[in-house]
Amino acid sequence: xxxxxxxxxxxxxxxxxVLVLITFAILIGGFVLLQKMQNVKILxxxxxxxxxxxxxxxxxxxMNSIAQSLPRKMRSVAVAIVFAGPxxxxxxxxxxxxxxxTFWFSFFDAxxxxxxGLKNYMFAFTDxxxxxxxxxxxxxxxxxxxxxxxxxxxxxxxxxxxxxxxVFKSLIFMPMAISFVGAGVIWKFVYAxxxxxxxxxxxxxxxxxxxxxxxxxxxxxxxxxxxNFFLIFIMVWLQTGYAMVIISSAIKAIPSSLNExxxxxxxxxxxxxxxxxxxxxxxxxxTVTTTILIFSLKLFDIVRVMTGGNYGTNVIANEFYLxxxxxxxxxxxxxIAIVLLVVIVPVLYYNLKExxxxxxxx
Amino acid sequence: MKKIxxxxxxxxxxxxxxxxxxxxxxxxxxxxxxxxxxxxxxAVRGKVVTMSGPFVDNDAVKFENSIKxxxxxxxxxxxxxxxxxxxxxxxxxxxxxxxxxxxxxxxPGLLENFVKKGYVIDLxxxxxxxxxxxxxxxxxxxxxxxxxxxxxxxxxLWARVNGxxxxxxxKKAFDAAGYKVPTTWKELMTLQSQIIADGDTPWAIGIExxxxxxxxxxxxxxxxxxxTTSLENxxxxxxGELKFxxxxxxxxxxxxxxxxxxxxxxxxxxxSIATTSFGDAPKVMFEQPPKxxxxxxxxxxxxxxxxxxxxxEDYDFFYLPSKDPSLGKPxxxxxxxxxxxxxxxxxxxxxxxxxxxxxxxxxxxxxxxxSPHKDSKLSWxxxxxxxxxxxxxxxxxxxxxxxxxxxxxxxxxxxxWREMTDYxxxxxxxxxxxxxxxxxxxx
Numbered sequence: 001x002x003x004x005x006x007x008x009x010x011x012x013x014x015x016x017x018v019l020v021l022i023t024f025a026i027l028i029g030g031f032v033l034l035q036k037m038q039n040v041k042i043l044x045x046x047x048x049x050x051x052x053x054x055x056x057x058x059x060x061x062x063m064n065s066i067a068q069s070l071p072r073k074m075r076s077v078a079v080a081i082v083f084a085g086p087x088x089x090x091x092x093x094x095x096x097x098x099x100x101x102t103f104w105f106s107f108f109d110a111x112x113x114x115x116x117g118l119k120n121y122m123f124a125f126t127d128x129x130x131x132x133x134x135x136x137x138x139x140x141x142x143x144x145x146x147x148x149x150x151x152x153x154x155x156x157x158x159x160x161x162x163x164x165x166x167v168f169k170s171l172i173f174m175p176m177a178i179s180f181v182g183a184g185v186i187w188k189f190v191y192a193x194x195x196x197x198x199x200x201x202x203x204x205x206x207x208x209x210x211x212x213x214x215x216x217x218x219x220x221x222x223x224x225x226x227x228n229f230f231l232i233f234i235m236v237w238l239q240t241g242y243a244m245v246i247i248s249s250a251i252k253a254i255p256s257s258l259n260e261x262x263x264x265x266x267x268x269x270x271x272x273x274x275x276x277x278x279x280x281x282x283x284x285x286x287t288v289t290t291t292i293l294i295f296s297l298k299l300f301d302i303v304r305v306m307t308g309g310n311y312g313t314n315v316i317a318n319e320f321y322l323x324x325x326x327x328x329x330x331x332x333x334x335x336i337a338i339v340l341l342v343v344i345v346p347v348l349y350y351n352l353k354e355x356x357x358x359x360x361x362x
Numbered sequence: 363m364k365k366i367x368x369x370x371x372x373x374x375x376x377x378x379x380x381x382x383x384x385x386x387x388x389x390x391x392x393x394x395x396x397x398x399x400x401x402x403x404x405a406v407r408g409k410v411v412t413m414s415g416p417f418v419d420n421d422a423v424k425f426e427n428s429i430k431x432x433x434x435x436x437x438x439x440x441x442x443x444x445x446x447x448x449x450x451x452x453x454x455x456x457x458x459x460x461x462x463x464x465x466x467x468x469x470p471g472l473l474e475n476f477v478k479k480g481y482v483i484d485l486x487x488x489x490x491x492x493x494x495x496x497x498x499x500x501x502x503x504x505x506x507x508x509x510x511x512x513x514x515x516x517x518x519l520w521a522r523v524n525g526x527x528x529x530x531x532x533k534k535a536f537d538a539a540g541y542k543v544p545t546t547w548k549e550l551m552t553l554q555s556q557i558i559a560d561g562d563t564p565w566a567i568g569i570e571x572x573x574x575x576x577x578x579x580x581x582x583x584x585x586x587x588x589x590t591t592s593l594e595n596x597x598x599x600x601x602g603e604l605k606f607x608x609x610x611x612x613x614x615x616x617x618x619x620x621x622x623x624x625x626x627x628x629x630x631x632x633x634s635i636a637t638t639s640f641g642d643a644p645k646v647m648f649e650q651p652p653k654x655x656x657x658x659x660x661x662x663x664x665x666x667x668x669x670x671x672x673x674x675e676d677y678d679f680f681y682l683p684s685k686d687p688s689l690g691k692p693x694x695x696x697x698x699x700x701x702x703x704x705x706x707x708x709x710x711x712x713x714x715x716x717x718x719x720x721x722x723x724x725x726x727x728x729x730x731x732x733s734p735h736k737d738s739k740l741s742w743x744x745x746x747x748x749x750x751x752x753x754x755x756x757x758x759x760x761x762x763x764x765x766x767x768x769x770x771x772x773x774x775x776x777x778x779w780r781e782m783t784d785y786x787x788x789x790x791x792x793x794x795x796x797x798x799x800x801x802x803x804x805x
Binding site for chain 2: 111128129193219304308311324325326
């Protein structure tokens with residue numbers, strides 16, 4: 001595609017000039033018209049969509065024509081700039097600049113005006129609430145991720161080529177369609193606790209099961225330390241389907257002749273699983289693991305909805321949110337954000353490297 | 363390609379034609395308004411003022427109704443947007459450079475954050491302050507004066523206040539059971555044991571409130587601060603001079619715990635306090651038969667009572683008695699302060715209006731709001747309960763504002779809520795909790 005564009009015959013200067021003028025006219029004219037349409041909201045919306053999409057396409061077309069009209073030597077660079085430039089610019093503006101700005105703010109006080117040096121980082125690594133958040137994030141990473149991947153792998157292997165594969169896979173995959181916040185609301189009812197005393201009726205599903213077996217109703221979300229696992233379970237419920245689907249597709253890519261050969265050589269199910277299946281799909285398992293790992297590092301919604309970070313379930317992302325938006329402390333919030341970024345980068349790097357070695361990116 | 367361009371031109375020209383037509387119509391409307399020279403609001407008619415705050419459900423409807431007549435008179439459209447996560451969302455909007463024209467803060471401490479950063483417009487420079495000052499008693503004006511980067515400013519207007527030291531009960535059942543309204547702390551204690559002796563639970567208490575879980579507990583601590591120690595100590599505590607880890611504050615928290623953690627005292631027991639929503643908690647009082655009998659909360663809580671409840675008939679309240687008669691009859695109050703973020707003529711006009719009793723008249727009449735304005739009338743209080751709340755505030759020997767709302771955000775909307783919740787559920791001891799709150803106080 002790119003070489004096609006570069007090797008095309010040079011476009012004429014006059015044509016390009018006319019094109020540029022038309023583009024300008026449409027861009028500016030459309031903008032002026034849009035201003036005049038304030039009173040008719042529907043027309044304004046329709047026009048904005050047509051004009052916006054149209055001008056973007058036109059802009060690309062014009063820029064490409066300009067690039068084509070350049071001498072052949074500069075053409076390849078110009079074409080690259082035309083097509084990748086805007087994306088790089090937007091990425092710089094929406095990702096790199098905010099990151100740098102956050103880094104800058106992390107050395108300032110709450111209002112972002114007084115330099116305080118490393119004080120915010122000292123807070124981020126020593127404050128009891130931050131230590132608790134680090135511990136909890138570690139729990140999410142270790143138990144959340146491993147449970148998702150192991151369960152996903154087991155289900156994918158055991159369910160492979162079984163009779164009702166489609167049905168139960170769909171069922172397990174279904175929670176993926178629910179947002180984290182939605183899942184939080186659903187599970188709040190599962191873990192609901194009304195207390196003990198006169199005239200109390202439990203409405204929570206889990207407590208209904210426990211009491212049906214003669215147990216005593218428990219305030220599940222209030223039990224320190226263990227409540228983290230009740231929250232992690234929600235992520236497992238949501239994410240196992242994802243791990244299962246990806247791993248399952250990798251398993252289906254294993255050549256059947258390989259399995260048959262192993263069987264002829266006398267390998268049983270376990271040997272096949274550990275000696276053939278797992279090594280064959282290892283890259284997939286690693287990709288799935290790192291993806292869910294990143295997920296559990298920046299986890300926020302479930303904790304926010306279910307406990308608000310109370311009862312010892314706080315996580316880094318929630319504490320960052322509280323610092324910035326509830327307490328109005330820009331400095332501390334920025335420091336936490338940078339710490340979170342630094343922790344995630346190695347995982348992200350490993351993930352990308354894995355992608356690259358599989359020639360997905362090159 | 364030329365075809366595509368041609369189609370573009372066609373679309374644009376037709377759009378231009380349509381919009382030009384519609385513009386003419388709008389112009390006509392405008393000129394019609396201008397022609398009416400008797401209309402003093404011609405300049406602002408049709409303008410929009412955006413406003414956001416924490417009122418949702420019933421409260422939002424009552425607010426919308428109370429400003430309706432002003433909107434009709436001036437033609438200004440006040441677009442109100444309520445959010446349960448207001449505390450967090452307002453910061454995103456203000457710091458993102460997209461603040462509402464007016465924001466309603468239930469916590470002056472939160473507003474102070476934005477004043478410090480210089481986002482809030484000084485009302486001294488934008489409103490007719492003589493009118494404003496004539497309409498409030500001095501202590502409200504003092505509480506609205508905050509320090510910005512360029513010195514003290516008038517940061518907002520008090521629009522609606524709450525009396526907090528109120529204990530609600532199911533009047534019919536209460537009378538039928540033969541209980542008597544306690545007027546002293548001792549009588550309250552006797553009532554508690556009487557209810558327990560009758561095989562029932564005295565208190566309905568819930569502090570769950572999403573990300574704001576725990577605020578209802580801090581109210582109780584403030585009540586007990588007012589009832590166990592001096593006003594000077596209360597003020598010192600609020601400003602951070604008196605630590606949470608001091609005998610006075612510990613004693614106040616302990617006084618709450620003495621009631622909350624006692625066996626059979628709270629419906630659902632200690633653990634259910636943190637899992638019960640503050641709005642759901644009082645509902646059990648109105649079941650047949652009542653499952654609990656007493657609920658301490660500000661007068662806004664009547665909005666959360668079951669539908670069709672008649673004030674003074676189905677429910678009533680009494681003043682939470684003083685523990686130590688020498689401390690008088692203190693009343694805890696809270697309120698909403700409206701701050702201005704964009705300076706336009708129509709926003710000024712709306713703010714000026716909020717400084718008058720007329721702006722809350724509809725709300726006062728609908729119930730659930732007390733007006734702090736001098737020009738509001740006692741006859742507006744259609745239900746006797748609200749009038750009694752206004753009276754309680756008037757009869758108070760001292761009035762103090764909700765302490766957690768005055769403390770810096772990191773404490774008042776953060777560690778105070780969080781640590782008290784952890785203390786209630788037993789995740790932390792009192793010792794650990796008070797030390798953690800002190801450690802979080804911004805230096």
